[in-house]
Amino acid sequence: MMTELEAYYNKFNEEKRLNSRHGQVEFAVSMTYIKKYLDRIAEDKSKSPEDIKILDVGAGTGRYSVALADMGYDVTALELVKHNLGLLKAKKSSVKAYQGNAMKLKRFNDESFDLVLVFGPMYHLFGDDDKVKALSEAKRVVKKGGYILVAYVMNEYSVISYAFKEKHILEVIADGRLDEDFHTRNKPSDLYDYVRLEDIDRIRDACQLERDLIISADGAADYIRPYLNKLDDEEFKYFIDYQLAICERKELLGAGSHIVDILRKSL
Secondary structure, three states: OHHHHHHHHHHOOHHHHHHOHHHHHHHHHHHHHHHHHHHHHHHHHOOOHHHOEEEEEOOOOOHHHHHHHHOOOEEEEEEOOHHHHHHHHOOOOOOEEEEOEOOEOOOOOOOOEEEEEEOOHHHHOOHHHHHHHHHHHHHHHEEEEEEEEEEEEEHHHHHHHHHHHOOOHHHHHHOOOEOOOOOEOOOHHHOOOOEOHHHHHHHHHHOOOEEEEEEEOOOOOOOOHHHHHHOOHHHHHHHHHHHHHHOOOHHHOOOOOEEEEEEEOOO
């Protein structure tokens, strides 16, 4: 799996995706909430940014790590894929970047970080066991009262986009890649594992973490890429404002391509 994943990211232009219009929506919404919880930590603990320690697990090319480091936070990044790690290090930021696996954070001591991001690993971990291992490790290294923000890719986005929009429905039905309830049946060779809200709840419950909030980071953005690209800058700003206004709405959770579960480790 790791070989296939590395081969995928060696060819996939992650920087281009993150800087695309739909990627900018996901980033803007996620960063708004990351900053909200960092401000809460600063207030609760009377800490300045340089005293707040952040771990970015599955940091990719450093889109979040570098931005947070530039704001003055003490940021450590862990990334599995050497190609992505190289791009992150080439940015010459203050981020302390290492290669590593989300399920084995043995480099880090218990309760070392105020906030942990797990943006990426859950996309590529298959089955509850590995997801629980990754989330349990994030729980171990975050301080009591600290926060873990976990991103997932959602089932309905996959079904609508791949099965119907790209006309693979007959193929995936024949291959048994959808169950009778249209929940995807993924395997490591598929590279991505798509989930529903009940799957996220089950993983969180297994780790005995408290949910503070859950948000849809990008909503309809991935579905309407061509239309976002046609908006001028002022119009696009309003779309980001729109997504920020609706991202907590329960009836829309799970409909977008990415969701962020915001969890707290009890005191």
